Amino acid sequence: xxxxxxxxxxxxxxxxxxxxxxxxxxxxxxxxxxxxxxxxxxxxxxxxxxxxxxxxxxxxxxxxxxxxxxxxxxxxxxxxxxxxxxxxxxxxxxxxxxxxxxxxxxxxxxxxxxxxxxxxxxxxxxxxxxxxxxxxxxxxxxxxxxxxxxxxxxxxxxxxxxxxxxxxxxxxxxxxxxxxxxxxxxxxxxxxxxxxxxxxxxxxxxxxxxxxxxxxxxxxxxxxxxxxxxxxxxxxxxxxxxxxxx
Amino acid sequence: xxxxxxxxxxxxxxxxxxxxxxxxxxxxxxxxxxxxxxxxxxxxxxxxxxxxxxxxxxxxxxxxxxxxxxxxxxxxxxxxxxxxxxxxxxxxxxxxxxxxxxxxxxxxxxxxxxxxxxxxxxxxxxxxxxxxxxxxxxxxxxxxxxxxxxxxxxxxxxxxxxxxxxxxxxxxxxxxxxxxxxxxxxxxxxxxxxxxxxxxxxxxxxxxxxxxxxxxxxxxxxxxxxxxxxxxxxxxxxxxxxxxxx
Numbered sequence: 111x112x113x114x115x116x117x118x119x120x121x122x123x124x125x126x127x128x129x130x131x132x133x134x135x136x137x138x139x140x141x142x143x144x145x146x147x148x149x150x151x152x153x154x155x156x157x158x159x160x161x162x163x164x165x166x167x168x169x170x171x172x173x174x175x176x177x178x179x180x181x182x183x184x185x186x187x188x189x190x191x192x193x194x195x196x197x198x199x200x201x202x203x204x205x206x207x208x209x210x211x212x213x214x215x216x217x218x219x220x221x222x223x224x225x226x227x228x229x230x231x232x233x234x235x236x237x238x239x240x241x242x243x244x245x246x247x248x249x250x251x252x253x254x255x256x257x258x259x260x261x262x263x264x265x266x267x268x269x270x271x272x273x274x275x276x277x278x279x280x281x282x283x284x285x286x287x288x289x290x291x292x293x294x295x296x297x298x299x300x301x302x303x304x305x306x307x308x309x310x311x312x313x314x315x316x317x318x319x320x321x322x323x324x325x326x327x328x329x330x331x332x333x334x335x336x337x338x339x340x341x342x343x344x345x346x347x348x349x350x351x352x353x354x355x356x
Numbered sequence: 357x358x359x360x361x362x363x364x365x366x367x368x369x370x371x372x373x374x375x376x377x378x379x380x381x382x383x384x385x386x387x388x389x390x391x392x393x394x395x396x397x398x399x400x401x402x403x404x405x406x407x408x409x410x411x412x413x414x415x416x417x418x419x420x421x422x423x424x425x426x427x428x429x430x431x432x433x434x435x436x437x438x439x440x441x442x443x444x445x446x447x448x449x450x451x452x453x454x455x456x457x458x459x460x461x462x463x464x465x466x467x468x469x470x471x472x473x474x475x476x477x478x479x480x481x482x483x484x485x486x487x488x489x490x491x492x493x494x495x496x497x498x499x500x501x502x503x504x505x506x507x508x509x510x511x512x513x514x515x516x517x518x519x520x521x522x523x524x525x526x527x528x529x530x531x532x533x534x535x536x537x538x539x540x541x542x543x544x545x546x547x548x549x550x551x552x553x554x555x556x557x558x559x560x561x562x563x564x565x566x567x568x569x570x571x572x573x574x575x576x577x578x579x580x581x582x583x584x585x586x587x588x589x590x591x592x593x594x595x596x597x598x599x600x601x602x
Contacts (some may be wrong), residue, residue: 190441231401305566305575319577320551329551329577329591331565341600346592347498 111242123176129217130239130264132159132354134192135185138172142296143181145197148250150355151243153236154184155258158199158228160191171256174344180354181249185239186260198227210309210332214328225261229288233265240272248327254351260318261288269293275299275354278346280315281336292321299327300350302343307336357488369422371415376485379452380407380438381431385494389427390541394496396601397489398480399512400430400503403528404474406437417502421592425597426534427495431485432476433505444473452529455599456555467529472506475534479511486518500597506564513541519598521545523593526561527553527582545573548589553582557588 116126122141124236127134143149152175158163160182168345189196202223209216235253243249252274255263265280268291280303301320319329328350332343362372368387373380389395398421402410407430420430434440447470455462482501483511489495498520509524514537526549545568549561565575574596578589 303575305573325579326586327579329549329575331575331577333571333573340572342595350589352406 111199111239111246119169119173121176122172123171125172130185130235130242132184132193133224133235133239134151134160135183135239136165136168136172137181137183137243137246138169138176138336139181140176140179142179143248145247148248149181149297150241150252150254151249152180152182152254152256152351152355153240154182154256155279156187157189157259158187160189165232170342174202174348175351178348179244180254180351180355183239185235188228188235189258193356198223202227205296218285218286222285222287223287225259225283226287227257229265232262233269236262236266236301237270242274252355254353254355256347258285264288264291264295264318267297267299275351276348277302279303279339281310283311284318286315289318289321292318293323295322296324298350299324300347301327301329302339302347303329303331304336304338305333309336327343357485364373365415365419367419368420368475369419371418376431376481376488378439379431379481379485381410381429381485382407382414382418383427383429383489383492384415384422386422386425388425389494391493395425395427396495396498396500397428397495398428398500398502398571398597398601399486400428400502400524401509402430402433403505404433404436407432408437417590419592421597424545424594425595426500426601427489427584429485431446431481433472434481442468448473464532468531469534470527471505471531472533474505475507475511478505478508479515482508482512483516486516490518498601500601502593502597506530510534510537512540513543513545519543521597523548523596525585526564529557530560530564535567538564539569540571540572541568542570544596544600546593547573547575548585548593549575549577550582550584551577551579555582599602 111130114127126137154168175182187191189199205220240344253272254275256277257279259282260278260280263276267276273350276296277300301319332340357376360373365371370385372383400414421428427532432439435445451466499518500521502523503525505528506524506526515520519573521544523546548563578586
């Protein structure tokens with residue numbers, strides 16, 4: 111992990127860009143973080159639209175988390191932003207667009223091609239980032255994960271024992287294979303669902319929530335479309351993480 | 357409305373029992389309430405198990421609301437507690453028990469007989485209580501409703517223009533007729549659902565949530581049975597009311 115730039119944001123949050131091998135990422139730490147007082151860490155998931163485009167929303171979440179005393183970090187997803195293009199992923203997205211524009215049902219093959227390779231590639235990268243981040247002075251545990259492509263969060267919750275709690279956003283297609291993985295998730299979950307998310311299959315989201323094996327899980331559904339998560343819902347998700355990571 | 361007893365609880369909450377005609381009730385007011393600084397009011401709904409049995413849970417909710425600066429009040433439901441028995445309601449409950457113990461599906465006729473007469477009788481009583489409560493010095497608006505038999509809350513939200521927001525607990529049978537009423541509800545709603553509530557029809561609860569006409573509504577589902585609403589879910593419901601009644 112190499113830091114490539116740093117700036118102090120106005121509310122005393124240190125923002126550092128880094129690269130992990132070829133993968134760009136950003137780390138935010140509150141002023142309170144120090145080697146003698148390491149802070150918990152939240153991994154900020156996001157959709158595959160590129161870190162640059164997602165930056166305004168990510169830095170908002172980072173500032174709020176810093177105010178709660180947490181470090182946050184994110185990395186670019188494979189095939190997104192300034193990472194090398196990924197023709198198979200581009201094709202899968204083009205197939206999805208074609209089907210949706212034609213008003214046809216989105217078949218399992220399209221969902222699988224869209225999501226499963228992304229999960230397979232992204233999750234080990236998040237784990238490598240976690241290795242590097244937890245080795246930094248001032249960053250300790252526990253570790254939470256929040257947001258992004260829900261199947262990435264599900265896989266990470268299954269394979270990564272350092273994860274203590276996760277906020278998942280039920281807003282993307284879910285391959286059938288992920289339902290079996292969901293049953294193996296046992297950490298506390300706070301699941302967000304936008305009730306009127308046009309591009310999302312509400313029943314699949316409810317089924318996935320039902321499948322999670324966690325003894326503590328909550329479904330938090332709000333009105334509005336994909337990007338309309340209300341402020342108070344973000345506050346509630348932050349409180350969930352504070353409850354489990356402090 | 358006649359006050360029949362009063363006591364000051366240890367956290368400076370004044371608890372007054374009253375009767376409204378034949379109906380017993382309880383009013384809790386925070387020390388901050390005064391004629392020159394009237395406080396908002398929350399009507400505390402509850403299941404038809406009698407106020408005496410429900411008292412521990414009700415006083416918990418009243419104390420928390422008082423800490424938020426709210427008065428709370430509740431009245432006994434028809435046929436419950438020390439009110440005159442209501443043979444038709446008793447028969448409906450016995451019918452329900454018989455069907456459930458036999459493992460048979462609960463038909464619409466049983467649900468209608470159980471819920472609709474209760475709604476028809478209880479809602480005008482809550483409205484009469486509201487008239488009397490808002491006439492008291494130190495109690496102003498806005499008014500919220502929280503908990504209890506969900507169909508009572510739905511009807512009250514439709515017919516009572518003084519209601520500004522409601523916390524509804526999707527934990528009882530819902531007559532089909534209530535779905536039409538739900539579409540006419542427009543106030544902000546915070547709906548609680550216990551995901552594993554044995555005696556509750558989860559799909560009906562989801563359908564009812566979907567039917568509500570409110571532009572602001574959220575579904576908050578947690579693990580556990582009917583009485584297992586977690587503390588943090590109660591906190592979130594209290595925050596919802598604080599957001600809308602302050």
